[in-house]
Amino acid sequence: MTTTMTLTALPDFPLVREGDDLGHLIQxxxxxxxxxxxxxxxxxxxxxxxxxxxxxxxxxxEVEPSEEARSLARTAGKDPRMMEVVLRESRRVLRxxxxxxxxxxxxxxxxxxxxxxxxxxxxxxxxxxxxxxxxDASAARLRRxxxxxxxxRLGVLIIDSHGRAWRMGVVGVAIGVSGFPALVxxxxxxxxxxxxxxxxxxxxxxxxxxxxxxxxGQADEGRPVVHVRGLPYPLREGSLAELLRPADQDLFR
Amino acid sequence: MTTTMTLTALPDFPLVREGDDLGHLIQxxxxxxxxxxxxxxxxxxxxxxxxxxxxxxxxxxEVEPSEEARSLARTAGKDPRMMEVVLRESRRVLRxxxxxxxxxxxxxxxxxxxxxxxxxxxxxxxxxxxxxxxxDASAARLRRxxxxxxxxRLGVLIIDSHGRAWRMGVVGVAIGVSGFPALVxxxxxxxxxxxxxxxxxxxxxxxxxxxxxxxxGQADEGRPVVHVRGLPYPLREGSLAELLRPADQDLFR
Numbered sequence: 269m270t271t272t273m274t275l276t277a278l279p280d281f282p283l284v285r286e287g288d289d290l291g292h293l294i295q296x297x298x299x300x301x302x303x304x305x306x307x308x309x310x311x312x313x314x315x316x317x318x319x320x321x322x323x324x325x326x327x328x329x330e331v332e333p334s335e336e337a338r339s340l341a342r343t344a345g346k347d348p349r350m351m352e353v354v355l356r357e358s359r360r361v362l363r364x365x366x367x368x369x370x371x372x373x374x375x376x377x378x379x380x381x382x383x384x385x386x387x388x389x390x391x392x393x394x395x396x397x398x399x400x401x402x403x404d405a406s407a408a409r410l411r412r413x414x415x416x417x418x419x420x421r422l423g424v425l426i427i428d429s430h431g432r433a434w435r436m437g438v439v440g441v442a443i444g445v446s447g448f449p450a451l452v453x454x455x456x457x458x459x460x461x462x463x464x465x466x467x468x469x470x471x472x473x474x475x476x477x478x479x480x481x482x483x484x485g486q487a488d489e490g491r492p493v494v495h496v497r498g499l500p501y502p503l504r505e506g507s508l509a510e511l512l513r514p515a516d517q518d519l520f521r
Numbered sequence: 522m523t524t525t526m527t528l529t530a531l532p533d534f535p536l537v538r539e540g541d542d543l544g545h546l547i548q549x550x551x552x553x554x555x556x557x558x559x560x561x562x563x564x565x566x567x568x569x570x571x572x573x574x575x576x577x578x579x580x581x582x583e584v585e586p587s588e589e590a591r592s593l594a595r596t597a598g599k600d601p602r603m604m605e606v607v608l609r610e611s612r613r614v615l616r617x618x619x620x621x622x623x624x625x626x627x628x629x630x631x632x633x634x635x636x637x638x639x640x641x642x643x644x645x646x647x648x649x650x651x652x653x654x655x656x657d658a659s660a661a662r663l664r665r666x667x668x669x670x671x672x673x674r675l676g677v678l679i680i681d682s683h684g685r686a687w688r689m690g691v692v693g694v695a696i697g698v699s700g701f702p703a704l705v706x707x708x709x710x711x712x713x714x715x716x717x718x719x720x721x722x723x724x725x726x727x728x729x730x731x732x733x734x735x736x737x738g739q740a741d742e743g744r745p746v747v748h749v750r751g752l753p754y755p756l757r758e759g760s761l762a763e764l765l766r767p768a769d770q771d772l773f774r
Contacts, residue, residue, distance in 0.1 A: 378686070
């Protein structure tokens with residue numbers, strides 16, 4: 269059987285502002301793309317538009333940096349107010365040196381700058397964009413809205429681009445999951461020859477996040493939502509937690 | 522404009538044996554899938570079938586473990602002969618403890634067990650399968666063969682599944698690259714508002730490897746080759762080296 273997966277970036281997605289109904293914007297985008305949702309489809313959404321719709325921006329002028337933030341800012345050569353927000357969004361700093369601050373985010377994953385985007389928010393200086401308060405909940409809300417509208421069973425991923433240990437370049441990873449098998453556990457299954465499978469847990473949500481991210485380019489460019497059809501796994505309930513390696517099982521933290 | 526990327530796993534791919542003409546098998550698979558190659562298409566191939574075609578298997582009985590390998594085997598609770606092969610395939614061991622051996626592979630990337638597969642080779646016990654000698658060269662050979670056959674300009678990726686720091690589950694990553702922009706460098710480019718892009722280097726080969734890997738499931742299941750159409754970047758010459766973070770720029774090694 270030929271197995272095909274199709275990823276479609278919703279065309280001409282509008283700029284998203286605080287309070288926008290992102291689910292409705294996605295419905296309109298699906299219409300422009302000529303996509304009628306069917307059971308098993310997956311919607312992949314860039315973190316940036318979720319954060320914007322949820323009003324997760326913060327004005328630098330309103331932030332008073334702590335002494336710890338000032339110290340981190342000196343180490344990293346960054347704005348102390350931004351470092352204050354990074355610290356508030358983090359459980360702990362794993363590495364800090366010139367231009368690089370790697371943290372364990374309060375949501376449990378490891379990333380640079382706690383996912384706080386300082387470079388540009390809607391073309392205005394002086395603002396930072398934070399990750400959604402609870403990306404799993406954001407994904408669940410979008411899913412409910414889109415499922416109710418379409419009468420289908422869907423998966424929703426909210427993704428960001430993360431750098432990695434050992435390898436160059438960022439790749440898309442899931443930071444919010446609803447109705448999607450984030451981790452596929454194949455322990456105990458057998459291969460064609462009856463041998464136990466070597467690879468036993470697949471980071472499926474991150475694999476789909478990465479593929480969709482390639483199509484988005486960057487959310488900045490107006491392709492922040494990707495529709496996926498033909499996922500070769502059944503959908504189920506799922507969450508970001510499946511993808512988080514416990515610190516005590518992590519040899520590189 | 523609607524941007525669509527389609528990934529198609531070539532159906533009913535046969536078991537690959539040493540000496541098989543993998544390029545020809547891919548041609549036949551494309552035929553079965555009803556795919557006529559066009560300029561810009563990408564062929565993603567699981568490492569396992571490349572290694573098999575290239576005869577990269579080794580009989581455990583032919584391996585004499587060194588003292589270092591015996592020591593590593595004691596630490597990891599693994600076969601000393603396998604550890605001998607892992608050491609031969611590696612520059613150095615980064616971490617070793619019960620059931621886990623993470624190395625810097627001779628090819629430059631970081632992975633578990635130097636990519637050596639001991640679990641099963643063609644259903645026979647006592648064999649190990651090594652990574653291709655030079656995956657970039659393997660990718661280039663396949664690319665030449667498929668380009669000549671089809672008269673098109675293609676990209677070829679050879680991929681494996683790697684575990685990661687910080688996150689659970691393995692994901693597909695590129696270990697061999699030909700005719701494909703492994704890393705997309707956007708430094709200096711501007712976004713919609715004229716601001717410099719926050720994310721400046723995209724690990725595109727790894728993003729496509731991950732998406733294709735989701736479709737393969739596991740090479741063991743007979744979907745080791747995926748055809749990609751609609752990559753939203755132009756092809757160019759490329760190599761694995763682009764994806765390798767130099768050890769002195771790596772805070773987690």
